[in-house]
Amino acid sequence: MHSDTDLHTHSTASDGRLAPAELVALAAEAGVRRLALTDHDTLAGLPEARAAAEDHGVELVPGLELSCQWRRQEIHVVGLWVDEQSPILTAALAEQAARREQRAERIAHRLEQNRMPGALDGARRLASGATLTRPHFARWLVETGHVPDMPTAFRRWLGRGKPAAVGFQWPPMSEAIDWIRQAGGVAVLAHPLKYRLTSTKLRALLADFAEAGGQAMEVRSGIMDGDRLRHCLARAEEYDLLASMGSDFHAPTRWQPVPGRLPTLPSGTRTVWETRISGGAGSAG
Numbered sequence: 542m543h544s545d546t547d548l549h550t551h552s553t554a555s556d557g558r559l560a561p562a563e564l565v566a567l568a569a570e571a572g573v574r575r576l577a578l579t580d581h582d583t584l585a586g587l588p589e590a591r592a593a594a595e596d597h598g599v600e601l602v603p604g605l606e607l608s609c610q611w612r613r614q615e616i617h618v619v620g621l622w623v624d625e626q627s628p629i630l631t632a633a634l635a636e637q638a639a640r641r642e643q644r645a646e647r648i649a650h651r652l653e654q655n656r657m658p659g660a661l662d663g664a665r666r667l668a669s670g671a672t673l674t675r676p677h678f679a680r681w682l683v684e685t686g687h688v689p690d691m692p693t694a695f696r697r698w699l700g701r702g703k704p705a706a707v708g709f710q711w712p713p714m715s716e717a718i719d720w721i722r723q724a725g726g727v728a729v730l731a732h733p734l735k736y737r738l739t740s741t742k743l744r745a746l747l748a749d750f751a752e753a754g755g756q757a758m759e760v761r762s763g764i765m766d767g768d769r770l771r772h773c774l775a776r777a778e779e780y781d782l783l784a785s786m787g788s789d790f791h792a793p794t795r796w797q798p799v800p801g802r803l804p805t806l807p808s809g810t811r812t813v814w815e816t817r818i819s820g821g822a823g824s825a826g
Contacts, residue, residue: 565601584625624724
């Protein structure tokens, strides 16, 4: 049975391939009734998504996905039910945009050193004014024939340790959590298994996340088997974190689930949306 909730998706406001309204329409068609738009370090897509959600009878959860740092590891924290008018969050996102522009310039320089000129202009064109991200460079590499597809772009050039990978200093995880909490939102650790941490390091991350005010973690992110789901559910319970879930949708491709194709969580799971409805999550601290 598929869930009617998806709390992690991306649109053309960052590195997604569908406009916010198109994303909402796709999710509604698939049976999603509660949808969070969580673009990278931006809230720009929310007005369009909200108008479409009203047309389709979908509850839109205002959100975003913040890039941050934990022990020299890049970590992503999703903020749900954030106040879009928060001065603290607005200022923080301006800083994040500047950081992303600096990283983009360094990525383009690395690609140019490898005889691939024009990457920055090409990525900016594909972004169309949206937050500039690595997938925009990946799309440019595909478009220009340097690689056959997006996964190869990351595997060969943009992934960690590859020639165009750029080490970057994002703000501390505790700071990102504070931005979300100050904006009245719920801080959720995104895709915890994606970081490929050892069991000991994952527990350390979760302990630090909870201590810093993090309230939930994604126990299901994209396509996951039963063992990984059970592992994440156990860790959420161990660190008293609510359960969240999302497709992490970027584009309708064969390697990504579309919104509305996520199985429901086991009965009795303490979910972030049910707790939010009952008034038990989301207060700023």
